[in-house]
Amino acid sequence: MYEFKYHRPGTVRQAANLLVKNEDAKLIAGGHTLVPVMKQRLASPPHLVDLSHIEGLDTIEMKGRSLVIGATAKHAEVANSAVVGEAIPALAELAGMIGDPAVRHRGTIGGSLANNDPTADYPAAVLALGATIVTNKRRLKAEEYFQGLFTTALEADEIITKVMFPLPKKAAYVKFRNQASRYALVGVFVAKRPSDVRVAVTGAGSDGVFRVTAFEEALKKRFSHKVLDGIAVPADGLNSDLHGSAEYRAHLIGVLTRRAVEAANAKD
Amino acid sequence: MAKISMIVNGNPVNANVDPRTLLVQFLRENLRLTGTHVGCDTSQCGACVVHLDGKAVKSCTTLAVMADGHEVKTIEGLASDGAPLHPMQEAFREHHGLQCGFCTPGMIMTAVDLVHRKGHDLSDEVIREELEGNLCRCTGYQNIVASIAAGAKAMAKLDLA
Numbered sequence: 001m002y003e004f005k006y007h008r009p010g011t012v013r014q015a016a017n018l019l020v021k022n023e024d025a026k027l028i029a030g031g032h033t034l035v036p037v038m039k040q041r042l043a044s045p046p047h048l049v050d051l052s053h054i055e056g057l058d059t060i061e062m063k064g065r066s067l068v069i070g071a072t073a074k075h076a077e078v079a080n081s082a083v084v085g086e087a088i089p090a091l092a093e094l095a096g097m098i099g100d101p102a103v104r105h106r107g108t109i110g111g112s113l114a115n116n117d118p119t120a121d122y123p124a125a126v127l128a129l130g131a132t133i134v135t136n137k138r139r140l141k142a143e144e145y146f147q148g149l150f151t152t153a154l155e156a157d158e159i160i161t162k163v164m165f166p167l168p169k170k171a172a173y174v175k176f177r178n179q180a181s182r183y184a185l186v187g188v189f190v191a192k193r194p195s196d197v198r199v200a201v202t203g204a205g206s207d208g209v210f211r212v213t214a215f216e217e218a219l220k221k222r223f224s225h226k227v228l229d230g231i232a233v234p235a236d237g238l239n240s241d242l243h244g245s246a247e248y249r250a251h252l253i254g255v256l257t258r259r260a261v262e263a264a265n266a267k268d
Numbered sequence: 269m270a271k272i273s274m275i276v277n278g279n280p281v282n283a284n285v286d287p288r289t290l291l292v293q294f295l296r297e298n299l300r301l302t303g304t305h306v307g308c309d310t311s312q313c314g315a316c317v318v319h320l321d322g323k324a325v326k327s328c329t330t331l332a333v334m335a336d337g338h339e340v341k342t343i344e345g346l347a348s349d350g351a352p353l354h355p356m357q358e359a360f361r362e363h364h365g366l367q368c369g370f371c372t373p374g375m376i377m378t379a380v381d382l383v384h385r386k387g388h389d390l391s392d393e394v395i396r397e398e399l400e401g402n403l404c405r406c407t408g409y410q411n412i413v414a415s416i417a418a419g420a421k422a423m424a425k426l427d428l429a
Contacts, residue, residue, distance in 0.1 A: 006270050006287035006333045028334075035329045036311060038288075048287070050334060076323075100401025101385075102378065103311065105323040106330065181312075182400065 002044040008053055012136050012159055015049050019157040022047040027159060029072045030106035032099070033115045051110075057161065058108075062087060067165040071110025075099070078109060088129070089267065090171035094121050094189070097175055099182070110160040113145075116152050116208060118239075119183040123209040125165075125173060128189035128200035132164040148207045168193050170223070172263035174256045175203075178243055185244055186252040190260040192223050199257055204238050204249040215257055223265065225258040272336040276301070277345030287333050292316045294332035295342055303343035303373045307403070314402030317374040317381075318342045324381035326401070343373035346380070355422035356380050356415075365415030367406035378402050379416040380423075388424035390417055 005022075009015040019025050025047035028034050037043045051057060051072055058072040060081045067087040069078060078084050079096035098104055098112075098121050112122040113133065126133070126142045133140040136159045145153050154160070168191040175187035184203035191198045197219040199212045218227040233253045238246035273282045276299060283298055295301045295318065304327060307315030311329040318327045319341040346354035353361065356376050366372045382390065382398045395413045404412060 001288040004287060006331070008333075008336075028331075031331060031334065032311065032329055035290075035331065039309070048331075052334065053337075100314070101381070101398055102314065102317055102324045102326045102401050105320075105325050 001038045002041065004038075004045055005047050006050065007047060008050045011054060012051075012057065012161055015051055015054065015159055016136050016157055018047070018049045019159070022049075025049055027051055027114065029108040029111045030074060031111075032103055032107040033111060033117065051159070052108075059162075060084060063164070065167060067091070067167065069109055069163050069165070071160045071162055072108045073110075075104035075107050075109070075112075076101070079104065087167055088165060088171060090168075090173050090189070090191075090264070091125055091129070091165065094125050094173040094175075097121060097173075109163060113163065114152065114154060114160055116146060116150055118149050118205065118208045119178075119185075119187075119203045121173070121175065121184060121187055121202060124187050124189035124200040124202040126163065127209050127211060128191040128198040129165050129168055129171065130191075130193060130198065131166070133160055134162045134164060135160050146209050151208075166193070170264040170267060172260040172267070174260040174263060176252050176256060186249050186256055188253060188256040188260050190219070190257060190264055192219070192264060196220055197223060199260075201253055204253055206237055206239050210237075212253065212257070219261065223261065225261040228254065228258055228261070270333050270336075272333055274335050274337065275339040277341055285332050287331065289332045290328055291318070291320075291330040291332045291335050291340070292327035294335075295327060295340070301342050301344050305370055305373055307370065307374075312401070312403065313371070314374040314378060315371050317377040317402070319377060319381060322381075322384065324378050341377075343377060346376070354380070355426055356383070356419035359419030359422055360412075360415040363411050363415040363418055365407070365412045371402060371404045375399075375402050375404065375412055375416075376419075379419060382416070383420045383423050388420045390420045392417065 007018050026045035028048045029051045057070045059070040075095045075098045084092040112120050133145045170192040173189045175184045178185045186204045187202040189200045197216050199215045202209045233250045235246035235250040238249045240246040269284045270287045305315035307313035311326045316328040395416050
């Protein structure tokens with residue numbers, strides 16, 4: 001790991017000022033992506049701005065008809081939150097499937113979303129549920145937020161403060177893990193929302209998280225796994241590597257979407 | 269350099285460290301608490317698990333500066349020298365939950381955290397699921413699972429949450 005200067009701001013405003021003042025500064029919260037990447041010398045930020053001691057940035061609460069999760073809420077806190085379990089149980093389950101127990105004690109939702117790893121779990125939930133990413137500057141809709149591999153709409157001095165999830169009628173997340181790394185080889189989040197159905201896929205796309213509109217249209221007419229029979233997902237644009245071919249991933253997307261729809265319907 | 273202070277195994281510790289010092293390096297090299305091991309150094313194997321504010325974390329993926337002002341417990345903090353072993357340590361000894369012993373400190377710290385979170389009556393299924401972040405190359409896990417189940421029950425008798 002290369003040298004850096006460590007900063008511990010007490011407020012989001014202070015953190016933003018540190019980002020403006022120090023070029024190429026990076027934010028850190030749980031550090032469970034950034035620290036490994038720095039150890040491999042794939043990143044060498046000269047300044048680290050630690051968000052983990054900003055009070056109130058990890059609050060989980062219902063506000064009106066939305067579930068609001070603070071950026072530094074840890075995966076274990078989301079997984080075990082009674083508020084999340086009541087509002088969107090599928091989201092609590094997803095958080096409980098990330099990494100392992102020790103990782104879940106450190107990793108944060110804001111960190112996962114800011115990094116936008118193409119195999120991360122949270123992006124699928126945020127896109128399928130139609131969540132809004134709130135920053136110190138503005139509100140970003142999920143569709144405009146995710147912009148490809150490890151790429152988001154965030155500007156250099158922009159900080160995620162919270163994520164607002166509108167409540168779905170039904171939802172479920174199903175993930176097929178890589179047997180060694182346990183990351184999602186393919187993960188599918190299905191959300192039946194008041195006005196439409198969304199199917200978001202992580203792990204498979206060569207450009208990161210994406211929606212399967214053919215599935216969405218069929219499921220909007222009738223929310224049953226049976227309507228997916230005969231609809232194939234094209235392998236174009238899917239990852240192909242030693243863990244699985246693009247065709248295999250395309251097949252998995254169909255299988256996991258069916259399972260997710262069944263799981264969502266079983267929650268009634 | 270950065271000034272840090274934290275409570276380690278109940279004792280206040282102050283130091284001046286390079287900010288890139290990992291918590292595991294700080295524990296092993298500055299404090300000479302070498303019971304916490306570095307296995308994979310990539311947050312997968314769990315040999316470096318310690319408790320940070322009472323929760324199991326991987327100290328190879330945590331910066332020492334991030335633990336500034338917090339409380340850390342390592343395997344050395346479970347039972348003092350010469351005192352009887354912690355019931356989870358004793359269960360690993362009794363049930364042969366180790367062979368080479370390299371993963372054991374992390375296994376035990378993970379197991380104690382598991383009991384804190386899920387109680388004393390742990391099914392094999394729960395224990396295996398919860399050990400997802402701890403790798404052992406020797407035992408095949410069978411005796412580790414048996415040790416944790418027994419250790420969890422023994423902790424209840426001693427009223428250790």
